[in-house]
Amino acid sequence: MSEVLHLVGVFFSYAVLAIFAQNAIFTRGLGVSRLVQLVGDKRTSSWWFALMLCITQVLVAPLAFYAGRLLAPLPNRAQLRPVVYLACIAVVCLFELVVLKLAKGPRSGQLIRILPIAAVNSGVLGTVLVERTQSFTLEQSIGFGLGSGLGYLLAVMLVTEAQNRLRSRAIPEAFRGLPITLIYIGVLALAIYGFTGHSVIL
Template sequence: MSVVMNTIGVAFAYAVLALFAQNAIFTRGLGVSRLIQLVGDERTSSWWFALLLCVTQTLVAPLAYFAGSQIVDLPYRAQLRPLLYLACVAVVCIFEHAILRAVKGPRSGLLIRILPIAAVNSGVLGTVLVERTQSFTLAQSIGFGLGSGLGYLLAVMLVTEAGNRLRSKAIPEAFRGLPITLIYIGVLALAIYGFTGHSVIL
C-alpha cells in the first residue's frame, strides 16, 4: 500500500512541477508550432484541442517509457528516439481515433478533425523527449506528461481570459489583436520562467 501511495505521490509531484515550474508553453516553448490554438480560431476549439493534447500526453508517457527502455543499449539510440516516440504517438492517436469513432458523440466529428494536430506537435513530442532524456521513472513520466498537458490547458485559460481584456481602446490600433496577445504571452512567460529561479539579465 505504501509503495502505491509513494508512486502516486511522485506522479502528482511531477505533474505539479510540469504544470507550473516547468510549464511546457511558458518556460520550454513547446507547442509553439500550434501557438494559434492559444489565441483561438473559428475552426478549432482551443479548449478541446488542449484536452486532447493532455489526454495524448498522458497516454503516450507510459508507452514511450517502455519503448525507450528497449533501445537503451543500442549504439544509435539518440537517432532512433524521435522516430520511436513518433511511432508511440501514432499508436495512441490511432487508439483515440478508434474510441472517438466508436462513441459517436455530438462533438466526435470536431475531435476527430483536430486529433492529428493535437497529437503530432512539438508539445507532445518535446515532452516525451524531456521525460526520456531526464531518465524519469514510469511514475515521473506519467506525472510529467499529465502536468504538461494541464500546463497547456492553463496557458489556454490565461490567454482566453486575457483576450477579453486586451480589446481595450487604450491599446494603439497597430498592436490590437495578435500583436498585443503575443506581447502578453511573452510577459507571462517571463513571469512564470522566474518561478524556476532564473532571472532576466538586462
C-alpha cells in the same frame, strides 16, 4: 500501501511541476503557434483540444518510457529517439481514433477532427523528449505528461482571457492583435520561467 502512496505522490508532484514550474508553453515554447491559432478560433474548442492533448500525452508516456528503455543500449539512440517517439505518438493517435469511431458519441466527430492536430502538436513530442532525456521513471513520466496537458490548458485560458483585455484603445494600433498577444505571452513566460529558479539578468 506506503509504496502506492509514494508513487501517487510522485505522480501528482510531477504533474504540478509540469503545470506551473515546467509549463511546456511558457518555459519551452512548445505548441505556441497552435496556442495563438486557438485563441479566437470558433471552429476548435480550446477545452476539447487541451483534453485530447492531455489524453494523448498520458497514453504516450508509458509507451515512450518502455521504447526509451529498449533504445538505451543502442549506440545511435540519439538519432533513433525522435523517430521511435513519433511512432509511439502515431500508435496512440490510431488507438484514440478507433475508440472515438467506436464510441459514436455526440462529440465524436468534433474530437476526431481535433485529434490529429492535438497529437501532432510539438508539445506532445517535446514533452516525451523531456521525459526521456531527464530519465524520468514511469510514474514521473505519466505525471509529467498529464501536467503538461493541463499546463497547456492553463496557458490557453490565460491567453484567451487576455484577448478580452488586450482590445483596449489605449494600446497603439501597430501593437493590436498578434503583436500585443506575443508580448503578453513573453511577459508570462518570463514570470513562469522564474518558478524554475532562474533569474533574469539585466
